[in-house]
Amino acid sequence: MPDTNWTEIGVVDELKQRPLQQIVCGRTKLALSYKNGTFAAIAGVCNHIGGPLGEGRLDGDYIVCPWHYWKFHHRTGQGEPGYETDQVATYAVKVEDGRLYVDVTPVTKRITPPIKSHPLARPIVRAEGPIRVLGIATTAMTADQPRYSASDDLLQAALGHARDQLQLDTQLIKLRDLSFRACEGFYSKAAEACTWPCSITQMDPADQMDQVYEGIVHWADVILVSTPIRWGGASSLYYKMVERMNCIQNQETIADRHLLKNKVAAFIIMGGQDNVQGVAGQLMTFFAEVGCQFPQFPFIAHSRGWSAEDMERNVVEVQNSLQLREGAHALVTRAADMARLMVEGQLPARPLTRGGRKAHQLDSEPTG
Numbered sequence: 001m002p003d004t005n006w007t008e009i010g011v012v013d014e015l016k017q018r019p020l021q022q023i024v025c026g027r028t029k030l031a032l033s034y035k036n037g038t039f040a041a042i043a044g045v046c047n048h049i050g051g052p053l054g055e056g057r058l059d060g061d062y063i064v065c066p067w068h069y070w071k072f073h074h075r076t077g078q079g080e081p082g083y084e085t086d087q088v089a090t091y092a093v094k095v096e097d098g099r100l101y102v103d104v105t106p107v108t109k110r111i112t113p114p115i116k117s118h119p120l121a122r123p124i125v126r127a128e129g130p131i132r133v134l135g136i137a138t139t140a141m142t143a144d145q146p147r148y149s150a151s152d153d154l155l156q157a158a159l160g161h162a163r164d165q166l167q168l169d170t171q172l173i174k175l176r177d178l179s180f181r182a183c184e185g186f187y188s189k190a191a192e193a194c195t196w197p198c199s200i201t202q203m204d205p206a207d208q209m210d211q212v213y214e215g216i217v218h219w220a221d222v223i224l225v226s227t228p229i230r231w232g233g234a235s236s237l238y239y240k241m242v243e244r245m246n247c248i249q250n251q252e253t254i255a256d257r258h259l260l261k262n263k264v265a266a267f268i269i270m271g272g273q274d275n276v277q278g279v280a281g282q283l284m285t286f287f288a289e290v291g292c293q294f295p296q297f298p299f300i301a302h303s304r305g306w307s308a309e310d311m312e313r314n315v316v317e318v319q320n321s322l323q324l325r326e327g328a329h330a331l332v333t334r335a336a337d338m339a340r341l342m343v344e345g346q347l348p349a350r351p352l353t354r355g356g357r358k359a360h361q362l363d364s365e366p367t368g
Contacts, residue, residue: 006094006101015039015100020063020074022054028104030054030091031063033074039095041102042077043088046070047112049195053088067186067193068203077108087111120197120213124259126221131336131343132169133162134220136212138227138238141176150270150302150318155226158268158328162222165329168336173215175237180209183243191254198247209244217248221339222264223292224332225283229271229303234279242286249290258291262342265292266335268328269301270318276301293342295334300327 007025009015009032016034022044023030029044031054042063044054051067058064062071062080071080072088079086089106135158139149155172162168181204187194195202201210216223227234251257265287269279280299288294302324304314318324340346 005103005105007104009093009100009102012095012098012100019058020054020056022052023102025102025104028091030102031056031074032093032102033058033063035061035074039093039100040075041091041093042072042074043090043106043110045088046072047079047086047088047110049192051190051193067189068199085111085113118197118202120201120210120217122218124218124261126262126343130168131166131221131339132171132219133159133222133224133332133336134215135159135170135172136215136223136225136241137172137174137176138225138235138241139174139176140235140237143176148315148319149228150315151226151228151268153318154268154270154300154324154328155224157325158224158332161329162332162336166333166336171215171219173211175212175241178208178211180207180212180240180244182240183246187246187250191250194247194250196247196251196257196259198244200244209241212241212244213248216245216263217259220263221343222266222332222335223287224266224268224335225287226268226270227279227283229269229273229275229279232273232275232278234269234283238283245286245290252289252291260291262339263292264295264335264339264342265298266295266331267299268331269299271303274303274306276303293338295331295338297331297334300324300331 023032030041031044046065048070051065056064056066077088077090078084089110090108092103135155159170163170227238
């Protein structure tokens with residue numbers, strides 16, 4: 001019989017069927033591995049943010065955390081090469097009479113070296129200064145083969161008006177110029193696994209989504225998003241961006257932490273296909289979910305309808321449309337006024353205008 005310091009885990013023949021598994025002994029979580037005919041046990045809680053190591057996988061001699069891929073040696077508990085000072089606790093195991101036992105008193109203890117805070121994790125404090133407008137262009141384009149983009153054109157017109165006529169600060173981010181990874185679905189593993197700053201941003205210094213986070217969370221008062229209509233929806237780059245922005249929305253649901261305060265969102269939607277209202281509704285729903293407000297008439301758009309396949313005509317119409325440019329100017333003005341009301345508590349003395357005839361389908365032909 002084992003002495004009182006040991007706790008029975010289970011039958012050896014059953015436990016050795018799996019190379020790695022999560023075991024709970026009382027209040028102690030263990031990652032139990034079986035490799036080369038030998039059992040080993042380390043703490044089942046990752047040093048990063050508590051991921052379940054026993055639910056990960058073995059990569060050679062290292063257990064890979066299923067949440068964010070941190071690695072710890074399955075016997076020593078040490079981090080992978082380069083991170084040896086990051087160590088989880090280890091536990092003694094033994095086999096008696098075909099059963100496996102563990103001593104839940106650690107052989108070696110957890111060691112967590114100081115972790116430098118990511119720059120995005122700093123407190124969100126709006127600096128003094130004029131209203132700031134961030135333009136985000138989501139049109140995909142081959143880098144060395146530039147072409148005309150109607151949504152880019154109208155976004156540039158809006159930003160130029162904000163800068164030159166309204167004396168506002170402006171920035172432009174073209175998603176196609178950034179290299180950033182797709183969302184890896186950490187939220188699908190556990191809500192706590194989707195972190196702020198984004199786990200990918202923390203792990204991968206080459207990932208450039210940090211520029212979007214910096215602009216949206218820390219800098220902008222107005223977020224002006226432009227997109228083409230692609231198969232009845234927004235661009236693929238738009239969806240790639242907002243999937244990564246799940247880390248912002250997730251803070252609302254798991255931490256009651258509001259990263260976006262006093263932010264205004266507005267949209268420019270352009271395309272040779274119809275479904276303007278459907279695209280606008282999707283964009284507005286997402287940005288409402290992350291805490292943004294909207295001005296009156298929060299989008300402008302242009303579409304010649306489903307059957308209009310002569311894209312060259314669509315391009316010419318947009319390029320020559322004074323009404324669309326007036327609409328872009330009016331849109332950014334409304335958004336900036338809304339932001340000023342929230343940031344400064346006052347509105348400028350000017351009349352509200354939608355610009356052009358409508359907030360959507362400007363210069364369009366009848367499609368019915």
